[in-house]
Structure formats: structure tokens, C-alpha cells
Amino acid sequence: MNRDVKRTLLEDVAREAGVSTASVSRVLNAAPHVSERLRHKVEAAVDRLGYVPHGTARALASRRIGAIGALVPTLDNPVFSAMIDSLERRLKQYDCRLLIATYRYSLAEEVESLRTLIQQGIDGAVLIGHDHLPAALQLFQQHELPYLTCWHSQEDPDWPSIGFDNAAPAHQLAEHLIDLGHRHIAVITAPVEGNDRARARLHGFRHAIETAGLALPDDHIVTIDYGIEEGATAFAELMRLTPRPTALLCGNDVLAFGAVFAAQRAGIAIPEQLSVTGFDDLTQSRFMQPALTTVATPADEVGRRVADDLVARIQGRTTPHRQVLEARVVLRDSTAPPPSAGD
Amino acid sequence: MNRDVKRTLLEDVAREAGVSTASVSRVLNAAPHVSERLRHKVEAAVDRLGYVPHGTARALASRRIGAIGALVPTLDNPVFSAMIDSLERRLKQYDCRLLIATYRYSLAEEVESLRTLIQQGIDGAVLIGHDHLPAALQLFQQHELPYLTCWHSQEDPDWPSIGFDNAAPAHQLAEHLIDLGHRHIAVITAPVEGNDRARARLHGFRHAIETAGLALPDDHIVTIDYGIEEGATAFAELMRLTPRPTALLCGNDVLAFGAVFAAQRAGIAIPEQLSVTGFDDLTQSRFMQPALTTVATPADEVGRRVADDLVARIQGRTTPHRQVLEARVVLRDSTAPPPSAGD
DNA sequence: TTGTATGCGTTATCAC
């Protein structure tokens, strides 16, 4: 940018106002101990010259860049884009920018991206989930950089967090199905490697099922990437089992959408012949037919709190090491007793 | 960050390698005219010391920050988050970071955000659509900053663009309905102020309808914010018209989802009693029941090309002023002849 | 091909 354009510099403002550059800097940064008179002179000069501070120079001298980094698996998942959207809006209130990097669920790429963001000079960073390579932690400590994880609720001295319990609501969903009379329950899950949220949900499902004295055999669990089409594919696979499962626990709403659509296409009535659950409570889950039984995750709230907390950490304030928000099961119309309830 | 930690500096590397700081810098920046021998010495020293360049200092000295800015109305729209996702991944290949700002469809806020991003030192920026305040253009010119608009195809010497025609496919959708025999067509549109895409689509709808000798009265157009719930609300309003419209043209897929869900809830069969169209072709549109007739917008392709083009501009290469990609109408199952076709 | 020296635009540490 402006490789040859002569910008207005702090020095110009100082000359215009008849004060020192230090004073101009003080006024601009709301430093204490500045007289009203000086402040007015400087502000007038700034206005007259249309001065705009040079962010990079400021960053070099102050060692703060005015931006944080967010590392997310993907923005293709509405639940993450919603979180990022709310995070960015809140950061703006603190006059803080957002640098984004995605890593397609590859923890190695996460670390690489983190490294470049740190090199870029970010003042802090937020990661999704609890699963990370040790190298990530090392980077934060090495650079004494404020950081935060979110979207999970695991207690861990190394990883401060703002999130919610993924296992408990999953457990409740499975219990709900069991209470309805389901005995043949299948699961569609995202790959659990490097994804503690998926792992926790699967664990919740399994724990509830086995606690009820039922089984969750391996062939009743389909692991598949995130996506509507993938949900449909997994559905097809599970419907080939005999006896056919009467209920499907899906690791997230989008997988559930795929399953529901595939069921409709196959002429399988939901919830009469098959119950389906999701996780996330995307807007659409409330409106689709049948409305989806799922878990409401507080994406916006997480975004806001992450902004508040990370900014506080950057300013050196102490904040809670762990904040657990509520993720509530929402019972709707996609779950009902199995066809032959009462057997 | 590392407020007191003593980092390894370029100077340390130079000393370790027994060369000058300039030489180290040259090796690190892949400058021409460096001997193999020197390169090896420097690289070895870098490895030994674990040296990582300081991004901010580099930015100040080189006047390039290694990041571009993207200004989007919202990330809550999957079509934008998909574009940003693909943009970010492509930029990574160029070793370029992404700064994001959202402006909730307020052009004034767009300019404000642009100003702070420029102050932040971005090397270039991309905006969505063709509608912007003159102040935005002025900022780009003033700072001699490479920039680009996308998601539209308007010819304009001021605004280089990578996008697609929004009006023509909209026109085709309306024609398709008319060809099917529809005579009472209604429209759900996003607010057109500051949103040339919505305006172009509405224009396409209207032009086709009026060209066919039909009317599109004001009460057949509902303007409403983006969202599933909003689509449902608009649907309810339009269904109160008499005679009831037999077809609904929606400005985007999400509004169409809302309409379809509301119709299902109201017991109105799609497409037998009512035809519905969207615009965007989100993944779900292909899988939902009935599959949605819509327009496939090349979100990923736009993201990739924007990255390629903007990086080229930053490097001083000349690129096409305007790239028009294809946005194709996709006929599916949500459109059919009206109930009383043949009247 | 390599080294020297200066500039990049602020902030922050001293004195006064």
C-alpha cells in the first residue's frame, strides 16, 4: 500500500499542533496525565490533517497488533460460522480484529496455522475443542500468548475453556430414545480422531445405551465425514442391518438432515417408523418437517464470551479458567416410540 | 506477546552464520543473487536457533503485512461462509492470511470496517457485491490498495469483479414457472437497499413476469430479512392473497426453505399446489423433499478466483477487470404446473 | 554476490 504516497504522520500532527510527538501519542492512546488544553490542540490538529495512525508501526512499537486469531476446523459448518460471526461482532466493540484460519480437522495443520498467526503478531488466540497437539500449547507458552479453547467443557489446567458438556446431552438423547421403548439404536458419528466433541457425544450415546443393558455393536456405528450427503450415505448403510434399527442418534444436525432426507426418499416415515436425533439445533431443525429432536448449542453465546474473556486476558485481567454454558436437549417431532412398542 | 522474553532476532542468525543481516534477510525472502553456500549457512543457523521472523517488523519495513481483508455482510449465510472458507484455504497456498469483518448489510459500517482493516495494514481487500459507498472507493484509491468485488457481474470501471449474473438466472426461473402455466406468481425478496444482488434477482423476476404480459403487483412482493423463520413469515403473508399465488420465487434458498417448511406445516403440497424456487443451491437443496428448483452459485470457485486474482494484483500483475462465472438454473421437484393448469 | 547503514512510524523510557 501507499508505496510512494506520503501519508500524514504522527510527526506532522505534532508539528501542526506545536507539541511533541510523545504528546500526540499520549493523547491518541488515552494515556493519563494529559492536560485538557494539550488534548484539544492535538485533536484539532488530527482533524485538520485527517491523520490516521499506522497500524503496523503502532504494533511494532507497542507489541500489540489489535487482532486475535481464531482457528476453526472449517467454516462450512453453520455452527462454527455462527460462532465466528458473533465473535467478530463482539471483538469489534473492543476495537479488535479477527484473523481466521481453518485446518480441515487436521491437528498438524492447526499447529502450522497457529504458528503463522503468531508470527503475524496476534495478541491472543482461540481454538475449538480440547484435542490439540502438544506443540500448540508449547507455542502459546513460548510466546506468552493469551489463549482459550471453546466448544467443550473438559477440566484441564493447560487449557482454559468456554464451552459446554457434549457428553451429558448426548447421554440424555439416548436415554430419551430408550425411555420411548427403543431397543435397536444406531449411531452416525463424525470421525472422532482429533475431535473430542464427537468423541464425547459418542461416549454419551454409548454410555446411556449400555447402562440400559442394551448393546451398541460396532456395525451399529457409522463413522463418516460431516455433510448432508454423508448423513444420507450412513443412513443407507444402517438401514441394511437386520433387524433394522428403530432409532438413529446422529453426531450433529447436518448428519441428521441427511438421514431424514434419505428416509423420506426411501419412504420411511419419521418418527413413526424411525426416530432420528441431531446435535447443534441449527435454525432449520426447528422448522423442518418433522422438527428435529436435538441439542441446542449456544454458538452465539460462546462467541461473545470468548471475545470478552480473551480481551480480558490480553489486558492482563484474570478470568475464570473454565466456563460451562448450558447445552439443552430439545425434544421435538423426530422422535417417538418405535413401531412395535410394547413387544 | 513475549513482552520480556528475548526472541531470537535476525541479527542473532547473522552472527551465528557469520554473515550480515542483509544476507539473512535475502535468504529468507528468496531474493535473487544469493550463493548456494551462503544460503546453506543461513538456513543451518536458522534451524539451529529456531528463528522465526517477526511479522510486524517485517511488515513495517517491507510495507506488506501478508494478509488481505474480506468484508462480508454476514457469515451466518452458508453461501458466504463457503466462499470465505474456500478463499482462506486458497490464500494459505500463497502464504497469505485473512482478516474478516462483517457489517450486517450496513454500507456505512462496511466503510468503517474497511477503514480499520486498512489501518491494520492489509495488502488488499475484497468486498461483496456492487453496492458500496463512494467513501469505500476513495479509501482504496487513496491508499493505492488492490481490491476486488465479487458475487455480481456488473461492468464498472471503478469496481473490478469476479462473480456471476444474478438477474439472468432469476429471469429464467420466472420464465420456467410461466412456461409451466403459472399466472399468479409472488416473490419473497431480501431488502434490496445496499444489496445489488437482491435487486438484480428481483429485477430478473419482474422483467420475465411483465414480459409475459403478467403483473407483479406490490402486494405480491414481500421484502424480509434473510432467514428461515422470515421465509415462513413471508409465506404466511402471501398465502392470504386471493386468488392465492400458485408459485413463489424466493430471493435465496434459505427464504425458500422457510416457505417450504411453512407450506408443509400448513398442509399445502409442493409442487402440486404450490411451486417454490430458491437461489444459491445450498447442499441441502438437492437433498430436501421435494428437492428445490434453484440457481447454483459457484461459491467455492469465487473464493478461489478471488484469492488468485487479489494475490496477483498485490504482486503487481495485471488481471482481467471482470470475470463472469456461470450461475446455472437447476430444475428439481419443487416446481410443477399449477393445480388448475389449462384454465 | 555480499555488507553497511538508513528508514519504516510508532510507543515508551527517560529526563525536565
Place this chain on the structure above:
DNA sequence: GTGATAACGCATACAA
């Protein structure tokens, strides 16, 4: 309270 001035860490014109 205010003003000099030395960092901040690297890139680059210029010299060698």
C-alpha cells in the same frame, strides 16, 4: 504535565 530520544526488528538502497 511535557519533550527528547532510544528502542521495536526487519528490509533495502547503496556501496563495495
